[in-house]
Amino acid sequence: MLVRFWGTRGSLAVAQTAKTVRDKMARALVAANGRSFADDAAAKAFIDTELDFATSGTYGGATTCVEIEPAGEESAFIVCDMGSGLREFGIDAFRRMAEGHPRVFHFFMSHLHWDHIMGFPFFGPAFDPASRIIIHSGHPDAEQALRRQQEEISFPVPFDWLRAKIEFSTLEPGVPYAIEDFTVELMQQHHSHVSYGYRFTDSAGKVAVFSTDSEHKIERMDGEADVAFFFRDADLVVCDTMYSLADSVSMKEDWGHSSNIVAIDLCHEAAAKRLALFHHEPTYSDDDLQRMHRESIRYEELTREDNPLEVLCAYDGLEVRL
Template sequence: MKARIWGARGSLPVALNHAQVRAKLVAALECAIGRGLDTPAKIAAYVDHELPFDVRGTYGGNSSCVEVEVWDPDTSRQHVILDLGSGARALAGAKLARYGRDHPQTYHVFMSHLHWDHIMGFPFFTPAYIPGNRIIIYGCHAELEQAFRRQQDPISFPVRMEQMAAHIEFRVLAPGKPVDIDGLRVTAMLQLHGGDSYGYRLEHGGRALVYSTDSEHRLDDMAQRLAFVEFFRDADLVIFDAMYSLAEAISVKADWGHSSNVVGVELCQLAGVHKLCLFHHEPVQGDTQIARVLEETRRYAEVTGEAPLEVVSAYDGMEIDLGAP
C-alpha cells in the first residue's frame, strides 16, 4: 500500500508568490557562500542534501487530494482516490501519461465531505471525459450527487455532467458499515465539521491507512476521543487534519471544524499508530512556518510518547510507502 499526496492544503489552493520565491533563492545562495559549488554535480548535491526542504522545495498549494495505491499498477486498472480538491488535476495528468486514453480505468473516489475545496478538482479530472472509464464516487452525504452536478451547472462551469464521456456513478455509504472492493476494506466514520465530514480507514493485505481530515476534536469529549483512538488503532499511517495550533483550535478557531498537530500526536500515540502525516495546511502558512510546526510536532511526539511515532508533513508530490505486510 502506498499513499501519494496530490493536494495537501486546506480550505483554499495557494501558490508561491514573488516574495516567497525570492526569499528561497536568497536563503539558498547565502548558504552556498564559500562552498565552492563550481560544478553541476556539486550544486545538485548541495540542493538535494544540504538545503532544508522548506528552502529547496515547497509543501505545495493544491487542496485536498490523496491517491492510495492498493493494487499492482502494472496489472490492475483500478485506482483509489480520497477527495477531489485541486490536486486531482495533477493526479489526472499522471494517470493519462501512464495509461493513455485507450485502456479504460476504474476510479474509486471516497469523499470526506462536499465543501468546495474538496470537490473543485473534479471538473478538471481528465479521466471523467474519456469514454470507457468508470468513476465511482462514494460518500456518506445524501447530497453527494447533487453537489457534483451543481458544480457542473452552466452558472459555475461550461461543461455539464452529461457531457462527460466516462461512466459516472454515486454510492451513498453508511458510517461504520465496511465496503469491500477486491480485497480492500473501506470503513467510514462520522467527524465533527460543519455539515459533517467522514474519515476513512482503508485496510488491505495486512496494512491499514486512515484518512481523517476536516475533523475537530473537542478536548472535553472523551467518548469521541476513545472512538477515534479505536478508529486509528494500529494504523500504519494516519493522514490527519493539523490545520491549527492547539491554542487556536481551542480558542479563536473553536467550532471551525479542524484540529491540531498536538491532538494528532496524542490520538496516534494512544492508538499505537506507526506514522502520522500532518495534512490540510492552513493557507496563510508559508513553507517556513509549516516546517517549524513539523519540527515542534516531532519534538512533542518524542518527549511524550512511550513508543516511537514517526511524524511527517504532507506536501504535493509526496509518496509514503507502507510496504508489504
C-alpha cells in the same frame, strides 16, 4: 501499498508568490557561501543535503487529494477527495493508463465542501468515454453537489458533458466494504454538513487512515475513544492538523478542524505507526509549516510512552510506502 499526496492544503488553493520564491533563492545562495557546482547533479546534491525543506522546496498549494495505490498492478485507482490536486493526478493517470493501467477510478469523499470537490471539473479522465468513475460517499447528496458546481452560473462545462461512466455509491458508517483490494470502513466526524474518515485495510493487513476536516477538542479527548479505535494500529494516519494548538483553542474554535497536538495524542492512544500532518492552513507559510513539523516531532518525543510515532508533514508530491 503506496500513498501519494496530490493536494495537502485546506480550505483554499494557494500559490507561491514571486517574493516567496525570491526569498528562498536568496537563502539558498547565502547557504552556498560562494561555492560553484560543476553540473545540475552537484547542485541538486547540495540542495538535498544542506538546505532545509522550507528553503529547497514547498509544502504545496493544491487542496485535498490523496491517492492510495494497492499492491496489485491490475487494481483500479483509489483516490480520497477531489481538491485542486486532482488535476495533476488526472494528468499522471493518463500516463499510467497509456501504459496499461485499468481505467477505473474509485473516489472516497470526506465531504462536499468546495475545496474538496473543486478539482473534478478539471479531471481529464472524466472526459474519457473509456473510463469508469465510482464516487463513494457517506453523503446521499454527493451527485447534487458535483452537478451544482458545474451549473452554467459557476462553470462553462456542464456535468452532463462528461463522457466517463460515472456512478454514485452511498456508504454507511460501521459497515465494512470490499472494494478492489481493500476492506474499507468509514466513520462520521465533527464538521459542518458532516465529514467522514476512511480506513483502508489491504490483503497484507497494512492500514491507511484518511481523516480530514474533523474537529477534536483537547478538553474533550475523553470522548474520542471511537476515533482512537478507528485509528488503531494504523501504518499511516493522514489527519487534519490545520491549526496550531493555540489557534485551534482560541480564534478558530468550532471551525471544524484540529491541531497537530491533538492528532499526536490520538495516534499515541491508537498505537499508530505514522502520522501525516495534513490539510494545511492556507495562510501558513513553508517556514510556519516546517516549524510546526519540528514542534510536533518534539512533542511526540516528550509524550511518548511506548513505541515511537513517526510524524511526517505532508506536501504535494510526497509518497509514503507502507
